[in-house]
Amino acid sequence: MKTRHLFCTAVSALALCVAAPALAAPVATTVAVTQAPSTVTVPPLGYQQRTLANGMQVYTRNDPTSANVAVQVWYRVGGKDDPSGRSGFAHLFEHLMFKATENVPNETFDRLTEDVGGYNNAFTAEDVTAYHEMVPANHLERILFAEADRMGTLVVDEANFVSERDVVKEEYRQSVLSNPYGRLFALFAPATFFKEHPYRRGVIGSIEELESASLEDVLRFHRTYYRPDNAFLIVDGNFDDAQLNRWVDQYFGPLKNPTTAIPVRTVTEAKVTTPEDHTFYAPNVPLETVLIGWHTVPANHPDVAALSVLDGILSTGESSRLHRALVYEAQAANSASSSPDFMKEAGTLSAYAMMSPGHTLDEGKALLEREIARLRDQPVTDAELIEAKNELIASALSEREGAQGRADVLGWALIKTGNAATADNAVANIQKVTAADIQRVARQYLTPQSQITMRYLASTDEHPTTPQSVNMESPVKVADLAPMGTPSVTKPEGQRTPIPQAGAEVSPATPAIADFRLDNGVRVLVAQNNQLPLVSARLTFKAGSAYDPQGKAGVASMTANMLTQGTKRLGAPEIATQIEQLGANIGAGAGRDQFNVFASSPANVFGQTMDLLSEIVRQPAFSAEELERQRTQTLDGLKVALSQPGSLASMATTRLNFGDSAYGNLTTERTVTAMTTDDLAAYHANYIRPDQAILTFSGDITPAQARELAQKAFGDWRSTTVPPAAAPNIPASQQAPRVVVVNLPGAGQAAVSISSRSITRTDDDYFPLALGNTLLGGSYSSRLNNEIRVKRGLSYGARSGVGAMAYSGLFTASTQTKNESADEVVDLLLEEIGKMSQSVAPEAELAPRRAIMIGGFGRSIESVSGLGSLVAELAAYDLPLSELAVYADRVKAVTPEEIQAAFADKLPTDRANVVVVGDASMFIDDLKAKYPNVEIIDASDLNLDSANLR
Structure with a gap:
C-alpha cells in the first residue's frame, strides 16, 4: 500500500520491485471480487477552531487517553x-528557526523537547514550512511559549547562519547528489514540469544560491512571512481546554503583524499543448x-x-496496472x-x-503510454x-493514528x-468516484x-552530468521583502522572560498483555x-539470515519475499489483488x-486478512x-545499493566485523544466483513451524x-519432525581492526x-549501553x-x-559528509566514542537521555504497530513480558559509572574498524597521513563475498 495523503502526494524516488525480459499484453485477473467497498468508519478529526485578533488560526483537539501532546505551527510559506x-x-530558514530567540538561548529547543522525552522537527515543501513537537503533556505550556517567541523574536547571528547553511549543503549532497535518483526527482523533474511557476525550483535549492544568501536576507524573510496572520497553530493531545486557550492568548495573542503586506505572486503556468x-x-x-x-x-x-x-488503480500495490504490466508480465522494469x-x-x-x-x-516509455491509454480508452473494472x-x-485510517498523525x-x-x-470530506469524495x-x-488531463x-x-x-538549472526568476524579489528592522538579540539571563515550568507528570498507561499457547x-x-x-x-520465528545455508546468504530474505508470490492455490497476482481489495x-x-x-x-476485514x-x-x-x-529484482536492487556510499559502507562494515560467520554473510550477486527453490522450501520446512512461532x-x-x-488460522498447523x-x-x-x-x-558525498x-x-x-548510546549518537541533541x-x-x-542481537551485536557510529572532510569526521567520531569510556558522564547530561528513552517508549505503546513490535521483541529474545511495565525503571536505574564501564569493556576504540566510502581522490592523502595502514579498494573491485573484501 502506498503511504499518502488523500489530497497531497509528492513524487517519490526509489521503489524497487521485480523484473526480467519480454513484452507481453496485460492479462486480466481471474480473482472474483469478493470484497465490497469498505464499511469501516474513518472518524472525523473533530477539531475546535478559533481565530485570534492578530489573525492567527488555532485548532485544538483534546485526547485524554494520551500522555502526550502534539504542537504544530504551519506557515504559509x-x-x-x-x-x-x-x-x-x-x-x-526552516533550519535557522531552531536557534535562539530573545528569551530562549541557542539550541534550547532540543532541551525543551528531546530532553524531556519528546521530539521536534520541521519540513519545507512547495507551499509550506511547518514545525512540530511531541512532548509529554505536562510540557505543553513551555512549547507554546517557545513557538510564540520564535515567531516574534527569532535571533540569527552570523555564526549560526553560516553553520546551518553548511548543514543544508550537506543535506543537499546527501539527498540529491549521493542518491542516484536524487537529481531526477528533486531537481530535473520540477524544472521540467514548470516553465514559469516558481514550483520549478527545487525546494532544497542549489549550492550556488545558498552561497549567495546573506544574514540580512534571512532577517527580512522572517519579518515578511513569519507572522501570526500567515500561520496556524494545531494542538492535539492531553490538555485542559480552558487552560490551553489562556496560554494561547497569553503567548500568541500579543504578537503583531508587520505593516508590510505579504508579497503577491500572480504567475499562471501555461498549458502544455505539444509533447x-x-x-x-x-x-x-x-x-536507467x-x-x-x-x-x-x-x-x-x-x-x-x-x-x-x-x-x-495505476500503481498502488503489486496488483496495480503498472506493476502488473511492466514488472510482472513484460518483466522490462x-x-x-x-x-x-x-x-x-x-x-x-x-x-x-x-x-x-x-x-x-x-x-x-511505450509500456507506460500503453497503460495510460487504457485508462482513456475504456472504463476501469x-x-x-x-x-x-x-x-x-485504509490509508486515511492509518494516517489518523495518534495526535501527530491527526x-x-x-x-x-x-x-x-x-x-x-x-x-x-476526502474519504466521502473518494467513495463517490x-x-x-x-x-x-x-x-481530460493525461x-x-x-x-x-x-x-x-x-x-x-560523451554525455557529462546535466547541470542544475539556477538563477531562475521568481515573482518575488529580495527587494519585495519587509525591511530588516532592528535584529533581535538574546537578552541577558536576568532580563529574559522565564521559560515556564513543567506541570504535573502524566504517566503513560502500559497495557496488560494476554499470553497463551495453542x-x-x-x-x-x-x-x-x-x-x-x-x-x-506479527508472526515471529526465531530464525533469520543467521540460519542461511552455507554459501547461500539471502535465502531467509528470499523466502520471506516469496511468501506473497504464490501459494498452492493462489498465484502472485491473485494474492496481491486480495490483499489490496481488503485495504x-x-x-x-x-x-x-x-x-x-x-x-x-x-478491524472490519481483519478476519479475512488473517x-x-x-x-x-x-x-x-x-x-x-x-x-x-x-532474483532479478534483488540483483537490480543490489546495483542501486552498490551505487550509494551509505549502503556500501554499511555492507563493508558488516563483513569487517563478522567475517565469514553467520552474522557476516551478505546477500550478493553470487549468493542470489546460487539460490534454488529447494533451498527456499527447505528453509521454510526447517524454520517456519508452529513450535517456533x-x-x-x-x-x-x-x-x-x-x-x-x-x-482458526494456525490451530491445526503441525510441525515438521525435523x-x-x-x-x-x-x-x-x-579480527584485528582495519x-x-x-x-x-x-x-556526491x-x-x-x-x-x-x-x-x-x-x-x-x-x-547502560543503550542509555550511553542515546547520549553518544542516539538523538539529534547527542554528542x-x-x-x-x-x-x-x-x-x-x-x-x-x-x-x-541474539548472539552478538554490531555497534556503529556513522555519518555522511562532503568528500573533502572525510578524514576530519573520522577523527571526530573516534574522539567522541573514546570519551564515553574515558570519563563519567555528568548526571545532568544523562537525565535528559533517560527522558528521551522513556518518552520514545511511551509514544510507541500508544500506536498499534509500535505496541505490537515491542511485545514481539521481548518474546523473541525470551525476555519476560513484565519488562514492558518496568522499562522506565530499568532506564532510571542506570548509573553514570555503569555506562563508562560498559563502554570501556564492550566498545573500546582500539577494537574499532573504520570504513570510508566516497571519491577517494578528495581525501585519501589526508587519511593516509593519519592511518598509514589504510587499505584502498576500488568499488568495482570490492568483493563482499569475502571477509577480506577483495
Whole structure:
C-alpha cells in the first residue's frame, strides 16, 4: 500500500520491485471480487477552531487517553516563495528557526523537547514550512511559549547562519547528489514540469544560491512571512481546554503583524499543448529511468478524488496496472509506479519505470503510454475501483493514528485548500468516484499532446552530468521583502522572560498483555489498543539470515519475499489483488535473528486478512518462475545499493566485523544466483513451524477474538519432525581492526562508519549501553550530532547504535559528509566514542537521555504497530513480558559509572574498524597521513563475498 495523503502526494524516488525480459499484453485477473467497498468508519478529526485578533488560526483537539501532546505551527510559506536568486531559502530558514530567540538561548529547543522525552522537527515543501513537537503533556505550556517567541523574536547571528547553511549543503549532497535518483526527482523533474511557476525550483535549492544568501536576507524573510496572520497553530493531545486557550492568548495573542503586506505572486503556468522529450545525465545511475507526466489540478479542485483513485488503480500495490504490466508480465522494469502531486496552485501526475538491464527507455516509455491509454480508452473494472477505494480509505485510517498523525492530516488540508473540512470530506469524495469519472479525468488531463517525457541515464565522457538549472526568476524579489528592522538579540539571563515550568507528570498507561499457547505450541500475545479500528498481527520465528545455508546468504530474505508470490492455490497476482481489495498490508522480512510475517488491516476485514495470512505462511508455492522474478529484482536492487556510499559502507562494515560467520554473510550477486527453490522450501520446512512461532496481535482486538482467530488460522498447523536448528556459531573474537577506503569516483558525498562488535540483547550491559548510546549518537541533541552537524556543519546528521542481537551485536557510529572532510569526521567520531569510556558522564547530561528513552517508549505503546513490535521483541529474545511495565525503571536505574564501564569493556576504540566510502581522490592523502595502514579498494573491485573484501 502506498503511504499518502488523500489530497497531497509528492513524487517519490526509489521503489524497487521485480523484473526480467519480454513484452507481453496485460492479462486480466481471474480473482472474483469478493470484497465490497469498505464499511469501516474513518472518524472525523473533530477539531475546535478559533481565530485570534492578530489573525492567527488555532485548532485544538483534546485526547485524554494520551500522555502526550502534539504542537504544530504551519506557515504559509514554502519553496514557491523563495525570492529570485535565493532558491532553497525557505528550507534554509526552516533550519535557522531552531536557534535562539530573545528569551530562549541557542539550541534550547532540543532541551525543551528531546530532553524531556519528546521530539521536534520541521519540513519545507512547495507551499509550506511547518514545525512540530511531541512532548509529554505536562510540557505543553513551555512549547507554546517557545513557538510564540520564535515567531516574534527569532535571533540569527552570523555564526549560526553560516553553520546551518553548511548543514543544508550537506543535506543537499546527501539527498540529491549521493542518491542516484536524487537529481531526477528533486531537481530535473520540477524544472521540467514548470516553465514559469516558481514550483520549478527545487525546494532544497542549489549550492550556488545558498552561497549567495546573506544574514540580512534571512532577517527580512522572517519579518515578511513569519507572522501570526500567515500561520496556524494545531494542538492535539492531553490538555485542559480552558487552560490551553489562556496560554494561547497569553503567548500568541500579543504578537503583531508587520505593516508590510505579504508579497503577491500572480504567475499562471501555461498549458502544455505539444509533447516534450528531455534527457538528463547523472553519475552512478545504476538503472536507467523514464518518467512521463502531465499537468493536472491543484489540491482544491473537485477532480482530486478521481485522480487519486486513478493513481491507486495505476500503481498502488503489486496488483496495480503498472506493476502488473511492466514488472510482472513484460518483466522490462525493475520498478514502475506513479504519483499525483496536488499542490496549492498546480498539480501534476507522473508515472515512471526503472528499467531492468537489457531493456530500453523507449520500451519503458511505450509500456507506460500503453497503460495510460487504457485508462482513456475504456472504463476501469468494478474490482479495480473497489480495491483502490479500500486502499485509500485504509490509508486515511492509518494516517489518523495518534495526535501527530491527526494534526498532520489537518495541517495539509489547511495548507493545500484553506479548508479544514477537506480532510474529513476526502474519504466521502473518494467513495463517490465512478469508473466514468476516472475515464473522464484520464481523457481530460493525461493526453498525448500534453505529455512531458524525461529520460535519466548515467553520465559518461560523451554525455557529462546535466547541470542544475539556477538563477531562475521568481515573482518575488529580495527587494519585495519587509525591511530588516532592528535584529533581535538574546537578552541577558536576568532580563529574559522565564521559560515556564513543567506541570504535573502524566504517566503513560502500559497495557496488560494476554499470553497463551495453542495446542501445537504457537505462542499468542495480545496487546489491546482501541483508539482506532485497526488491527495488526506479527508472526515471529526465531530464525533469520543467521540460519542461511552455507554459501547461500539471502535465502531467509528470499523466502520471506516469496511468501506473497504464490501459494498452492493462489498465484502472485491473485494474492496481491486480495490483499489490496481488503485495504490490508501483508508482507514478510528476515533480520539476522528473526523471520517476521506481518499483517494489518481495518478491524472490519481483519478476519479475512488473517485467513490470507495463514495461507501465505503455511502453503507457499516457491515456484521457479516467481523465484526468477524475485532474483532479478534483488540483483537490480543490489546495483542501486552498490551505487550509494551509505549502503556500501554499511555492507563493508558488516563483513569487517563478522567475517565469514553467520552474522557476516551478505546477500550478493553470487549468493542470489546460487539460490534454488529447494533451498527456499527447505528453509521454510526447517524454520517456519508452529513450535517456533510467536503470534502477536495489537490494536482493536480482544484476547477472546484473538484466540478465535489464531485457532482458526494456525490451530491445526503441525510441525515438521525435523528438530529445531541449533543456534548459529558466532565466534566471540574478531579480527584485528582495519581502516578501509572504498573508492567510488563521482560520489556526491563520503560515508564514514566506525564500528565494532557489540553485545547481545540479554546482556547485563544492555541498558547502560543503550542509555550511553542515546547520549553518544542516539538523538539529534547527542554528542556526535552536536560536534559534527551543529558546531561544524559537516553533515546533515551523525548517529550511532548499539545493534544488540541474539548472539552478538554490531555497534556503529556513522555519518555522511562532503568528500573533502572525510578524514576530519573520522577523527571526530573516534574522539567522541573514546570519551564515553574515558570519563563519567555528568548526571545532568544523562537525565535528559533517560527522558528521551522513556518518552520514545511511551509514544510507541500508544500506536498499534509500535505496541505490537515491542511485545514481539521481548518474546523473541525470551525476555519476560513484565519488562514492558518496568522499562522506565530499568532506564532510571542506570548509573553514570555503569555506562563508562560498559563502554570501556564492550566498545573500546582500539577494537574499532573504520570504513570510508566516497571519491577517494578528495581525501585519501589526508587519511593516509593519519592511518598509514589504510587499505584502498576500488568499488568495482570490492568483493563482499569475502571477509577480506577483495
